Amino acid sequence: METVMGNGNGQATSGGRAANAPHSDLVLPYGDQRNDGVVQVSFTLPVAAGPLAEEAARQTMKLMGLEDPQVAEATAIGEEFTFFVGYGKLTRAVELSKLRVAAPMWEELDQAAVNQLVQDTLGRPMVVVGAATGSDAHTVGLDAILNYKGFAGNRGLEAYSAFKVVNMGSQVPNEELVAKARELGADAILVSQVVTERNVHLANLTNLVELLEAEGLRDQVVLVVGGPRITHALAIELGYDAGFGPSTRPQDVASYLAQEVSRRMLN
Amino acid sequence: METVMGNGNGQATSGGRAANAPHSDLVLPYGDQRNDGVVQVSFTLPVAAGPLAEEAARQTMKLMGLEDPQVAEATAIGEEFTFFVGYGKLTRAVELSKLRVAAPMWEELDQAAVNQLVQDTLGRPMVVVGAATGSDAHTVGLDAILNYKGFAGNRGLEAYSAFKVVNMGSQVPNEELVAKARELGADAILVSQVVTERNVHLANLTNLVELLEAEGLRDQVVLVVGGPRITHALAIELGYDAGFGPSTRPQDVASYLAQEVSRRMLN
Amino acid sequence: MLKLSIDPKIVDKCHELSEDITSRVARELSSLSTVAIERTVARFAGVDGVTPDGVPLPNVVVNHLVEKGKIHDGVAMHLANACLALDKTPQQVAEMIARGETDLSAIEWQGTEAVTEKAREICQGSVDKIRARRAEREALLEELPVTETPWLYVICATGNTYEDAVQGRLAASQGADVIAVIRSTGQSLLDFVPHGITTEGFGGTYATQANFKLMREALDEESRKLGRYVRLVNYCSGLCMPEIAYMGAVERLDMMLNDAMYGILFRDINMERTFVDQNFSRMINAYAGIIINTGEDNYLTTVDAFGAGPSVLASQFMNYHFAKKAGLKDQQIGLGHAFEIDPSIEDSLSYELAMALLVRQLFPDCPIKYMPPTVHKKGDIFTSHVLDSNFNLVSVLTGQSIHLVGMLTEAIHTPLIQDRYLSVRAAAYMRRAAKGLGQNLEFKQDGLIDRRAASILNDTLKLLEEVSEKGLFAAITEGVFAGVKRLRTGGKGREGVFKKGEWYLNPVEEALRAELFS
Amino acid sequence: MLKLSIDPKIVDKCHELSEDITSRVARELSSLSTVAIERTVARFAGVDGVTPDGVPLPNVVVNHLVEKGKIHDGVAMHLANACLALDKTPQQVAEMIARGETDLSAIEWQGTEAVTEKAREICQGSVDKIRARRAEREALLEELPVTETPWLYVICATGNTYEDAVQGRLAASQGADVIAVIRSTGQSLLDFVPHGITTEGFGGTYATQANFKLMREALDEESRKLGRYVRLVNYCSGLCMPEIAYMGAVERLDMMLNDAMYGILFRDINMERTFVDQNFSRMINAYAGIIINTGEDNYLTTVDAFGAGPSVLASQFMNYHFAKKAGLKDQQIGLGHAFEIDPSIEDSLSYELAMALLVRQLFPDCPIKYMPPTVHKKGDIFTSHVLDSNFNLVSVLTGQSIHLVGMLTEAIHTPLIQDRYLSVRAAAYMRRAAKGLGQNLEFKQDGLIDRRAASILNDTLKLLEEVSEKGLFAAITEGVFAGVKRLRTGGKGREGVFKKGEWYLNPVEEALRAELFS
Ligand code: B12
Ligand code: B12
Numbered sequence A, B: 001m002e003t004v005m006g007n008g009n010g011q012a013t014s015g016g017r018a019a020n021a022p023h024s025d026l027v028l029p030y031g032d033q034r035n036d037g038v039v040q041v042s043f044t045l046p047v048a049a050g051p052l053a054e055e056a057a058r059q060t061m062k063l064m065g066l067e068d069p070q071v072a073e074a075t076a077i078g079e080e081f082t083f084f085v086g087y088g089k090l091t092r093a094v095e096l097s098k099l100r101v102a103a104p105m106w107e108e109l110d111q112a113a114v115n116q117l118v119q120d121t122l123g124r125p126m127v128v129v130g131a132a133t134g135s136d137a138h139t140v141g142l143d144a145i146l147n148y149k150g151f152a153g154n155r156g157l158e159a160y161s162a163f164k165v166v167n168m169g170s171q172v173p174n175e176e177l178v179a180k181a182r183e184l185g186a187d188a189i190l191v192s193q194v195v196t197e198r199n200v201h202l203a204n205l206t207n208l209v210e211l212l213e214a215e216g217l218r219d220q221v222v223l224v225v226g227g228p229r230i231t232h233a234l235a236i237e238l239g240y241d242a243g244f245g246p247s248t249r250p251q252d253v254a255s256y257l258a259q260e261v262s263r264r265m266l267n
Numbered sequence C, D: 001m002l003k004l005s006i007d008p009k010i011v012d013k014c015h016e017l018s019e020d021i022t023s024r025v026a027r028e029l030s031s032l033s034t035v036a037i038e039r040t041v042a043r044f045a046g047v048d049g050v051t052p053d054g055v056p057l058p059n060v061v062v063n064h065l066v067e068k069g070k071i072h073d074g075v076a077m078h079l080a081n082a083c084l085a086l087d088k089t090p091q092q093v094a095e096m097i098a099r100g101e102t103d104l105s106a107i108e109w110q111g112t113e114a115v116t117e118k119a120r121e122i123c124q125g126s127v128d129k130i131r132a133r134r135a136e137r138e139a140l141l142e143e144l145p146v147t148e149t150p151w152l153y154v155i156c157a158t159g160n161t162y163e164d165a166v167q168g169r170l171a172a173s174q175g176a177d178v179i180a181v182i183r184s185t186g187q188s189l190l191d192f193v194p195h196g197i198t199t200e201g202f203g204g205t206y207a208t209q210a211n212f213k214l215m216r217e218a219l220d221e222e223s224r225k226l227g228r229y230v231r232l233v234n235y236c237s238g239l240c241m242p243e244i245a246y247m248g249a250v251e252r253l254d255m256m257l258n259d260a261m262y263g264i265l266f267r268d269i270n271m272e273r274t275f276v277d278q279n280f281s282r283m284i285n286a287y288a289g290i291i292i293n294t295g296e297d298n299y300l301t302t303v304d305a306f307g308a309g310p311s312v313l314a315s316q317f318m319n320y321h322f323a324k325k326a327g328l329k330d331q332q333i334g335l336g337h338a339f340e341i342d343p344s345i346e347d348s349l350s351y352e353l354a355m356a357l358l359v360r361q362l363f364p365d366c367p368i369k370y371m372p373p374t375v376h377k378k379g380d381i382f383t384s385h386v387l388d389s390n391f392n393l394v395s396v397l398t399g400q401s402i403h404l405v406g407m408l409t410e411a412i413h414t415p416l417i418q419d420r421y422l423s424v425r426a427a428a429y430m431r432r433a434a435k436g437l438g439q440n441l442e443f444k445q446d447g448l449i450d451r452r453a454a455s456i457l458n459d460t461l462k463l464l465e466e467v468s469e470k471g472l473f474a475a476i477t478e479g480v481f482a483g484v485k486r487l488r489t490g491g492k493g494r495e496g497v498f499k500k501g502e503w504y505l506n507p508v509e510e511a512l513r514a515e516l517f518s
C-alpha cells in the first residue's frame, strides 16, 4: 500500500520525519514465538449463549483471518447476547518496507531555537489562536499545548517568546474562531477535537476549512488539528496542514509551527 | 459452510441435540448499536514503538478485515516489541442458518433414568475406565466427571448404579490404559486432555485410537475425550465417539453414555 | 470500622461559613428569575409540544413575553390572564401565540386576585402529578427493594434512545442498580429542550421528555423482571436546568446530575443564571424525591487530584447548603467525589482512601456519589480495568452509596455493551469480596491517612474563609474552583436573566415552598 | 501495621510437633540412598555428557553399578577406586563404562583409606565451584541491588530456551525481579536429566544444565543493563531432584521449586524416594545459597481453599522443619501459599487476608512465596485480571516476599509476551499504590479476620497432632494432604531406592554437612 495514511505524529521517531523504515521484513503478531501470529479478540454477538453462538463466534474469528480460532470464554450477558474472548493465529503478514507512514515534517528544536527561528523568519511572534470547537468541551488537551504550564513537564506555547497565544477555550463555534483569527491576523489556528462518537468531529473540521476558504483565509494560516483520535493522515485528508495525536508535547507543536512558517516564508 | 465443526458440548441447548438454529439472520458483532461490527483486539508486533509500528498495527487490523481500525494503545514492551490495543469494525457477517454445530447426541436424563436405561440395555453396570493420559497430570476435570463428589453440585458417575468406575488418575501411558480396559472388559474409555500447548494432545489422542484399533478394541468401547479445549467436532475428527468441553457436568456424560450404549445395542 | 479522627469544631466552622456564603448568594439573587424558570412554569401549566418548525411552545410563550417586554411579571400571570380572558387552557393559549393569533400583553387584565388564583390553579395539576409519581416510586421501592450498597451506576450513551433502552435493561440484568443516560454533546448550551423521541446524538442521547418516558418504562419492566427497582438518571444542568427538573419529576426519574456551579465552571454559563436556575430546579427535585448528584468529580479532571482535596470539599459544603436551601433532604444530596488520584504516585491508594472516607464521614447522611478514574486512563483497557478495581475497593471499604462503575474503555469510547458487563461484574465482585472488610479494619492513629485527612480538612476551612471573605462571585472570578475563572457578567445565557417585577408571581415556587418547608 | 493476634503457645506446639514428625521420617530413612543421589554424586565428581544414543553418563555409571549389584556402596567409592586403579578421571571412567571397556565391580580394591580419600577428592572440585558461584551471586547482589518487595516473579514457558531467554529478558526489563522457566510436562517423571540446549517442550522447557546456563547468562546481561539483579528459577523436583539441585547450584540459579512432599502427592513418586532425595537436594540448595519454593499452593488446586488452611499450614510447618534439617536458613525457605479463595463467596478478601497474613506472621524470617489465583480463573481475561489485582493487593498489604505474578490468561495458555507485560505492570502499580497502606491499618480486635486466623491455627495444631500420632507415612496414606492418598510402597521410582551398605560413602553429603552445620 502506498497511500499516505496512519498516525505518525512524529514524536516517537527522530524529529518526526516521515518514517519510511529500512526494514523489509514481513511482520506477524508475536505471542510466545516469533511469527506465531497470535491475536486476542473480544466481541459480543447478538445471539443467545450456546453451541450455536460459539460456532458463530468461531466463524467470526475465521472471517477475521484467524486460524485455529479458540473461544476461550463465552458468557451470556443478556438473553440474546453472548460475550466472547478468543485467541487465534493471523497468517497474513504486514510488509514493513511497504508501509508509508505519514507524519508532519519537522526537526525537534528546543525552546531557544524555536524562538530564534521565528524571530529570524517573522521578526515578531507568531500569533496563534486555539480553540476546542463546535460542541466539544474538552480543553485539557488544548490547554496542555497552549498554556504556560504545558504537559508532562514540557512547557506550553505561552512559555515561548515566539508565540502570542490566544486560547479561546471550549465549545467555540467555527464562525467565532474564524472571526477571531481575522481580527488578530493569526498566523496559525490550532483546533482541538476530542469527541469523535458518530464521527461528529469530521463534519465540524470540514466545516472550518470551508469557512476559512470562503473567507479567503485558508492560505494565510497554518491550520493544525489535535486530539486523541487525530492522525496526521486524517488531518491532511480533511484539508489541514498537520494533525497531532495522543501524547503530543507542546515542543512538538512549537517545532513544527516554527519550521512550517519559515518554510512558507522561503517559498 | 457445511462441514461439521465447532464446540457444542451440548449442555447449553436442550439435551445437546445438534443445534441447527432456526435463525436465518446475518450476525455481526454488536458494540453499542446493532450491526456496528465492533471488535476489540490486542496483539504484540516485533517492531520498535513509533509511527511505523502503529501503522503496521493498523494494517494488521485491516488484514483482519477491520474497517476504521483504531489503535487505542501502543506501548513499548521492549526495545523491539510494541503492544497494541485496538478497535475496529468487522463488516463481514456470519450467516447463522448456514452454521452446522456439532454436538454429541443425547437427551438430558436424570440419574434414575440413566440407571434404568443402562439396566434395561446391559442388565449390568457399564464399566467405565478413565484417565488423564500421556504426560497430562490434570485430574481435576476428570475427577469432576467420575468421582462421587462431582462438579458444581452435580454428582459424578460413581454416584450412579449404572456405572462401575475405574479412575486411573494422572499421567497414564496409553498402553496402560488400553491394558486396563481389556482387563476389565470396559464398555467406555474416558480420556482427559488438558495440556494443549504445541498441540501435544493431538498426537497423544491419535496414538490411543491407533492402539485400540491395533488391539481390535476400538469397536468394543465408547471412546470419549474431554478437556477445556476439547470440542465434539475435534473429537470426531480424531476418531472418538464424543468430545466434551469446558463446564461439562457429569450428568451430560452419564446421559450420553447410557444413550450411546443403548443405541449400539439396538443396532 | 474505618474511621478518621476528625476535629468536629473544624467541621462546624466549615458548615457555618458555607451556610453564610450560600445565603448571601441567595439573598443577592432573590429578585431575579430567568427565561428557563418561566418556561418551566409554562410546562407546569401544561404547555407542551412544538411549533411546525420545531420550536417548543414553552419557548414560544416566554419569547413572546420577552418581546413584549412583559417577562418581568412572570409567565404564570400572563398565561392565567389569557386563560381567563379567552376561556382557554394554557396549551390553547400557547398554540394561539405560536400561530400569531394573540398578544398576551394586549389582553385585558382580569383582576389581580382572579388572575393570581387562576395562575395557581393552572400549575397545581403538575404539582399534584409529581406528588403522585413520587408516591409511585416509593411503592415500587417497597415492592422491589434494592438491598446491596453501593448501588452500581452505569452509563448509556448510544445516541439512540431505543438502543439505550435495550442496553439499559441489559445492564440492569447484569447487576446495575442505576442507569444514567448521558446527554449528547452540546445539549447543555441549547436554550430549549428538544422534543420527542430522538435517535441521533453524539457521545450521548438528547434529554427529552419522551426519551425519559421511554427509558423509565423500559426500566420499570426490567425492574419487575429482576425484582429490584432500577433507578434512572439524567442531567439537570445547562441552560434548561429547571425545565429538565420538571420533566424528570413527571417522568419519575430517580436521580439528576444537578450542581450549583458546574454550568458556570464547565460550560461558561452565566453565574447569576446558574445560581437562580439551580435553586428552582432543586426545589422541583426535592419535591419529586429525586436524588441529586453534584459534580465535584469534574474539578479533578482539570487539576491534579492530589492537591484538589480542599476545593472539592469546599464545593461540597456549598453544594450541600445550596441544596438544603432548596428543600432537599440530606438523603437526596448525592455529593460527588472521584478516584482521580494519579496512579503513578506512591501511596496513591492511601491518599485516595483518606479523601474518600473524609467526604463520606463529613456528610454522613448524604448518599455520596463516588466517581471512577477517568483522566489517568489510556487506551490500555487491561490496565484501566485494574485501576477501576482499586476504585471499587475504596468505594466498598469507605461505604460509598452511589458507585459510578468505571469503564475499562474510558479513554476510548462511550461504553460498549460488553464494557458495562465486564465493569459491573468487577464492581459486584468487589462488593462481595470486600463486604465486611471495612468493618474489620482501623487506621493507625496519626498515621499517613489520618494526617492526610486532617490536612485536607484544615485547608478546606482556609479556603472557605477566603471565599467567605471575598464572596462566592469574586472567588469564582479569581479561579478558586477547578482553576477556572469566570466573570459575573460573562458567560452564556446571561440575556435570559431578568429582574422580577412588582406583580411577578411564580405559583410553582410558591406551592413547592409551602410543601417543602412546612 | 496489620498484625493478627496469635497465641504463641499454639505456634510453639506446632513447631515442636513438626520437628518431631520430620525427625522421625529422617531417622527412619537415614539408611537409604537413591539412584538419583548417586547420579548427583557422579556429577559432583565431574561425570557429564551423554552416550551416542543419548543416555547421560551419570545414568550409565549408576545403572552399571545397579546391574553389578554394587550400588549399595555408593557411586563415589567405586568411581574413586577405578580412578586410582586405572589412573583416570571419573569422566574417563564413565566413558569407558559406556563403551563397555570396564566393569567397576571387577576392578581391584585400592584400599579403603586410599579410596575414601580419593572419593572425597574427586567431589571437592564441584563443592568449591558451588561456593564460588554463591560468592559471585553475593557480589552481584551488592553491585546490582534489588530494593523493592515483593519481588515480582514471572514464568517463561515457551518450550524453546532461546525464546525463553528473549522473553525472560523482556520480562525483566518490564519490571520482573525473578524469572522462572517452567518445565515441559512429563519431565519430572523422567529418571534422567536431558542434556544440552533444547527447543521443543510442552507447556514448558526442559530443565537441562545447558538451558540453565543460557538463561543465567541472558539474565546476567539484562541485570547489568537494568542495574538490578534478576533472579532465575527452575524446578528441583521429580525423579531427578538432587541432580537438578547440582545443576542449579553450578549454574548459579537463585531459586528452586523444591518441596518435601510435592512429588509424592502430585506426581505419585514413591514416598521414601522423595523424602530421601529432597533432603540431599536441599543440602545442595542450602550450600548454594538458593532459596527454595515449597508447593503448598498446589494443594489449593485440588481442594477448596476455604477449608484447606490447616493442611497448607501443617505442610508448611513440615516443609520448614525438613528444610532446617537440610541446613537451609530461614532466609532460604520460601514457603508457598496461594490466593485460591473462591471469588464467588462473600468476604473472600477478608478470608484471604487472614490466611496470607497468618502464613507471613508464623514464619517471619522466611521469604514467603505467594502464588496467584489459578483454579477459579476462566477464559474471561478481564475478570481474571481483576482477581489478580486483589491478589496483588493482599500481597502488598501482608508484606509477602516473592510474588508470583498472576496472568490474565491463566485459564488459556502459558503466558504470551504481552500477558507478562500487563500482569507485571498491574503488580508494580499495586506495589506502588499500596506501599504504605499495610503500615497504616490495623485489624479490629476479635473481628472476622482475627477469629478466622485463630481458628485456622487451632485446626492446624489438631491436624499436626493427628499426623504426629499416626506418623507422616500413615497420614499421607490416609489422604490428609490435598485429599491425595499414596502408599509407602507405591509410586514411581521406588526401584531406585536402596539400603546403603556397610562401606557406603557419600562424600558430597559429608562435605556439605560439615559446611552447613559447623
Ligand atoms: C476530562 C474529560 C472530560 C471533562 C473535560 C474537562 C475539560 N475542561 O477538558 C468533562 C468532565 C467536562 C468531560 C465531559 C464530557 N466528555 Co469527556 N473525557 C474526559 C477524559 C476523562 C480525559 C480527557 C483529557 O483531559 N485527556 C488528557 C489530555 C491531555 O489528553 P488529550 O485530550 O488527548 O490531548 C493530548 C493530545 O490529544 C493532543 N491534543 C489535544 N488537543 C490538541 C489540539 C492541538 C492543536 C494539538 C496540537 C494537540 C492536541 O495533545 C494533548 C497533549 O498530549 C476522557 C477520557 C480519557 N481518559 O481520555 C473523556 C472523553 C474524552 N469524554 C467523552 C465524552 C463522551 C464526554 C461527554 C460528551 C459525555 C457526556 N455526554 O456528558 C461530556 C461532554 C463534553 C463535551 N461537550 O465535549 C468521551 C469521548 C468519546 C469519543 N471518542 O468521542 C471520552 C473518551 C470518555 C468516554 N469513554 O466516554 N470530559
Ligand atoms: C489445577 C491446575 C494444575 C494442577 C493440577 C492438579 C490436578 N491434580 O489436576 C497442577 C498445579 C499440578 C498443574 C500443573 C501444571 N499445569 Co496446570 N493448571 C491448573 C489450572 C489452574 C486449573 C485446571 C482445573 O483444575 N480446572 C478445573 C476443571 C474442573 O476444569 P477442566 O479441566 O476444564 O474440566 C472440565 C471440562 O474440561 C471437562 N473435562 C475435563 N476432562 C474431562 C474428561 C472427560 C472424559 C470428560 C467427559 C470431560 C472432561 O469436564 C470438567 C468439568 O466441567 C489450569 C488453569 C485454569 N484455570 O484452567 C492450569 C493449566 C491447565 N495448566 C497448565 C500447565 C501448562 C501446567 C504445567 C504443564 C505447568 C508446568 N510446566 O509445570 C504443570 C504440569 C502438569 C502436567 N504434567 O500436566 C496450562 C495448560 C496450557 C495449555 N493450554 O496447554 C494451564 C491452562 C495454565 C496456564 N495458563 O499455563 N496445573
Ligand SMILES: Cc1ncc(COP(=O)(O)O)c(C=O)c1O
Pocket (backbone or CB within 6 Å): C183, C185, C186, C187, C188, C189, C235, C236, C237, C238, C257, C258, C259, C262, C267, C293, C294, C295, C298
Ligand atoms: C453535575 C454535572 N452536570 C452536568 C454534566 C454534563 O453536562 P453537559 O450535558 O453540559 O455535558 C456533568 C458532567 O458529567 C456533571 O457532572
Ligand SMILES: Cc1ncc(COP(=O)(O)O)c(C=O)c1O
Pocket (backbone or CB within 6 Å): D183, D185, D186, D187, D188, D189, D235, D236, D237, D238, D257, D258, D259, D262, D267, D293, D294, D295, D298
Ligand atoms: C514444588 C513444586 N515442584 C514441582 C512442580 C512442577 O512439577 P512438574 O515439573 O512435575 O510438573 C511444581 C508445580 O508447580 C511445584 O509447585
